[in-house]
Amino acid sequence: MQLNVTSVVNATTVSFIELDQATKKMYQKAYAKDPAYKKIWKTGHASSDYEVQEGLIYLKSEGTVRRLCVPNHRKLRLDVIHNIHDAAHPGVRRTQLAAAQWYFWVTMDIDVKAYVQSCEACMRYKSNTRRKSGKLQPIPIPTACWEVVSTDFITHLPVSDGFDAIMVVVDKLSMRPVCIPTHTTATAEDTAKLFFNNVIRHYGIPSTIISDRDPKFTSKFWKALVSLMKIKAAMTTAHRAQADGQTERQNRTLEDSLRCSISYHGNDWNEYLPMIEYAHATLVSTSSKLSPFFVYTGRQPRNPLLPGGNAEHLTQSRVEHASRFVQQRQQVIERARKNLQDAQEAQKKFYDRRRAEHPFRVGDLALLSTQDLNISHATAETTLRSRKFVPRFIGPHTIQELHGNVAMLDLPANMKILVNASALTSSKWITASLIGSRAESFQVNASDLRRRWGAAARD
Template identity: 25%
Template sequence: MDFVTHLPKSDRGNVFLLLFQCMFSGFVICKPMSSTTAQEVAEAYMDRVFQRFGASEMIRHDRDPRFMSEVFAKFREMLGSRQRATLAYRPQANGQQERSVQTVIRAVRAYVAEPDQSDWDDQVEKLMWALNTTFDATRLDTPFYLVHGWDPQSTVSAMLGPRPAGVDQRTAYEWRRGFQRQYEYAQAWAKDLQAQAKAKRSEAQTKIWQELSERLKKGFAVGDAVWLYLARVQPGLTKKFAHLWHGPFRILETSDDFRCKLKIEGSGYKLYPGCT
């Protein structure tokens, strides 16, 4: 589990987002919060996780004081769950959760409708359904199916109507056996695919960095289309939901000290056209 902090205050008074994720299936649960005391974290876990799925075998988190507090430790002991804290200042130690945080932030950024970002907590709870029912390229199935063993009925399946009268109905025993075999196969397959994907991801990242390093050595040329990173956002908004990359802009001039002059005219932007 992990926290997303420094969010704009929503209409319901929430400024934090607590995320829970199953490490095996990738199933994500969220809880917008207005405060993050250890007591409230424990209550959120009880409400969103324990009452739906039971106690976790192991709770993995970073070294946030709210997770390391005596209150949360006593709560974990009461449930009989093991606790594992990742290394401090090392996001890679909790990579799956960190990637989930970034996925949620990107999804909310795309769907926030209010200019002041005050509806983010309403959007994030709706997006959890979409993320959990989306096909996972690593596990080759949806997190929802890997947790429940069945696919939820969507609006499309609802429009298809009931089973045609000419199709034979299987017995309950046959259906249960087939269902169990399919479910066990999907879980075993997902576990194997996770290991394969981890190895492929490491190889792909190494290749990307090598290609990027070669590209940067060559530098930029006049006429190239580039994106400009602007870290500043309007007062009252948060960087997490803001679009920080702007463009693309065309390069008009380059200099020996790696500075570039961009074509800003006609783009609607008001900024100094030189960048490094």
């Protein structure tokens, strides 16, 4: 559709949209069928709201521009929005304002919004300004110490006594850390031995181990081991460090403590590790309001710097002392759990203020963010090999499984990953009535896409 602006000079200069003959005939045929404009077009007489110029109906206004009335014809309205939006891909409001300068129909704002929100280029390449999906789902608080533990690694440290990494294990109730020197190249079998010798040997077999998707924890050996020991292996989603925020924070705090203690060369961190671990175990946690040592043992560690070394004197009978000890242990555990519950609720309230419930269901189409994807995967739908102009989203892909905030998408076999709902954006609106025909062009040829993904994986 070719558009021109012409000026008709009367008492004042008034601007009209001028159409090519083919498009003008489409408008006139549509006017004849549209109840809103049928009478005006047939009589050719102006009214208080409309005027007719060369067989086209315009809405009167106080300004010098007469807005062309677009009849209820899907293609005509789609062409108008297409010409305005697809030149520079402005957002919804700017497209609405641009269209309203020259055109008019009652549902214009609704149709423009549907069109812009279904624009494939905008969905793929523009930033998603909506609130991220997926509210916080806190891990249930354990009922006993060392029932649930989380583990992570600090790797690629300066070599100290032959070690260049630290395995950090944290009890989810007491927050007590266990810091184990190890190697960045440690295998799943090495890690299992360290876990048994430093955790299970002292604290028993946990019911659940929370970890990331490090190859050590996804290996067949590790899976077989935890299965034999009846341990549930709970793994966080890729690129979601906050899913196990407790261990991540412990790692940051441990690294900060080491930075403050080690020498200039940093190759003596292993000497300070036991002292730093002990110090962290005796410091009061901001979440539980108790020290990890106190939650686990029911007493404060002896401090020789205090008068009398805060030693307790046994003035009761052994039975009374045992009874009092059990009662105190129960009170300490309940107090720690209550404080952790309060801290979790506060964290959830703060986190959820910037989040929305994800709108996804199994079977929905969703676009996947390329932010954390390998460059070959992120550019598989283009000929680009640089991240600078890579689409912000790829897809759409069908959601096959959905567990809380974690989704499994219908992705190629070489990229079977679990993704968090915050990495997805919905494309459900592509079936809007006005733009139904656009859905066809938006569908990705699955076999062609898989072929391209496979080629990217081989590059």
